[in-house]
Amino acid sequence: MTTRVGVVTFPGSLDDHDACRAVRLAGGLPVPLWHADADLQGVDAVVLPGGFSYGDYLRCGAIARFSPVMTELIPAARAGLPVLGICNGFQVLCEAHLLPGALTRNAGLRFVTRDIQIRVENAATPWTSQYAAGQELTVVLKSGEGAYVADAATLADLAARGQILVRYVGGNPNGSASDIAGVVNEAGNVAGLMPHPEHAVDALTGPSADGLGFFTSILRAVVAA
């Protein structure tokens, strides 16, 4: 049976379409989920896409975290449902306390858009199993509030427990602590990425097809489970 991956659309979501496309190219069935429906439609995994949910007028992700779909998603994620938050989705997961730390204004205080290199630090999670540890990927970064911050103890714990999923290499584009580009929760099922793997799924439209691995990883993990 085809793996069903939900992609949430909040008002202001921008990359829901590309996230659906990435799921499809990886071999899964994208299932659009609506922010106002407290219903996950029995999906096997969920992607929270990039964008400006609810305009991000209060604080990135701060309103989306209270949306009806999140009232279902938060307990499901705590119970093991695989969830990937990309960019704004990462911010939503931090606001929801499903991931440690927070995303703040870039060190340069300006929106940054460019292709960047990231290195897979932990290839033993459901979202990264198709990569090799240490593998470097070229993906797109496009964010104004992408600087990952956490207190020193949390950063030490993240490093010790293998919760640092990916790091920026070849320069830190936004001042993220420890060059962190993505983290995973302690259980390994909830991941957050600041760069956009869904924009790097084929050579024609992206800087590479390196991002597809996150989506093929989760499909494999769901089938194996």
Add this chain to the structure above:
Amino acid sequence: MSTEVAAARQAAPQDTVSQAEATPGRSQPYAALGLTAAEYAKIADLLGRRPTDAELAIYSVMWSEHCSYKSSRRHLRQFAEKAPPTDVLLAGIGDNAGVVDIGHGYAVTFKIESHNHPSYVEPFQGAATGVGGIVRDILAMGARPVAVMDALRFGPADAPDTRRVLPGVVGGISFYGNCLGLPNIGGELAFDPCYAGNPLINALCVGVLRPADLKRAAATGPGNQVILFGSRTGPDGIGGASVLASASFGDGGAGSKRPSVQVGDPFMEKRLVECCLELYAADLVVGIQDLGAAGVACATTELAAGGKSGMAVALDAVPLRDASLGPAEILMSESQERMMAIVTPADVGRFLAICARWEVPATVIGEVTGTGRLEMTWHGERVVDIPPGTAADDGPVYDRPVRRPDGQDALADDDPARLPRPSGPARGTELRCHPARPAGCPGRGRQDLGHRAVRQVRPRRHGARDAPRRRRHPDR
């Protein structure tokens, strides 16, 4: 302003059609609204009486250079007259944007428009709303907006005024486009003393559609409903209407302090885009027009004139952000993120339900009639009754004196081959960069480059040999 004052202002007697008939000699501030005595006389001639204040508001904005192109129209017309016949141009001059059939079942629509003066007055919001306006033009054609571009001209790079205007313009364009997820796929930037005090801020938007989904700005089918949707109407961008308000109320009061540059809300625009595309997909739209310059006045007159029909509108039904606005101000307001659609009565329920799903306020404010006249009421009193074509299409056209510029011959004779050749490969790149930001060109890297599988032609870097290789993927 207190609610009591607002209520009093709203309830104040307005200049009605019957009053206009009864008081032919009443003086009106037509000159302050930018109309000449001859134009004012022409309005009275067309109507057979003096215009009401609300009608004067409509004609003043619709006959402005900005909306009617009264001085440039005879020159611009040549683009239509001299264009070779083609069957790939699905929409052209006179429509909200040009549409070209590109084959394979797709058409593209694109339009470039300037927002120069607002951007000079308030760089961030002026430039941001320039993007918002051009995106709604593309949306009004029935297309999904997929990318933006910009072309900017400023005075000398080291002039204090350029330093004031440029960061805000770049910030406004990138802010609004980024929030809509529209990649900025290219642009150009130049500095020249001739733009000092008059920067040129041009924004372009590209959209993609199926030819069969092409929408028109025409109000057809008597009985069809007129729905205003998007942001509520506020006092922004009213400009000249405050002249009427002040004239009516004897003080500049609140009117004099209103911003003349519009304020953008890209989050509302994003919902409006998705809402419209869902409405189109459900085939619930007979005709549609975006609200830009001249707001409700422009949308109603152009829809009615485009459909060669009539329209009856209750102006007091327009949802307001500022309860004190009167009919003339509502007509002229340039509040952003608004659209007007013509919908059959049977489809109104489904239309409003889709708007509610996207949390886009939508209100029925009138209906299409067979009278051939645009009629508007304010709390039951008739304040507008005009043939819509006289405002939308039959504005004055001027044949201004033309003269060959003094330097034109010298310019034409100037052979660029006489110029010294650049000696190093990096030189051109250096020149394009703002001296205030030696690390890179202003704007570079601040704008979303990729979304919906749309990618920009890669920015060129020092010595880089990136061939243009990104193209839109036809996956939608």
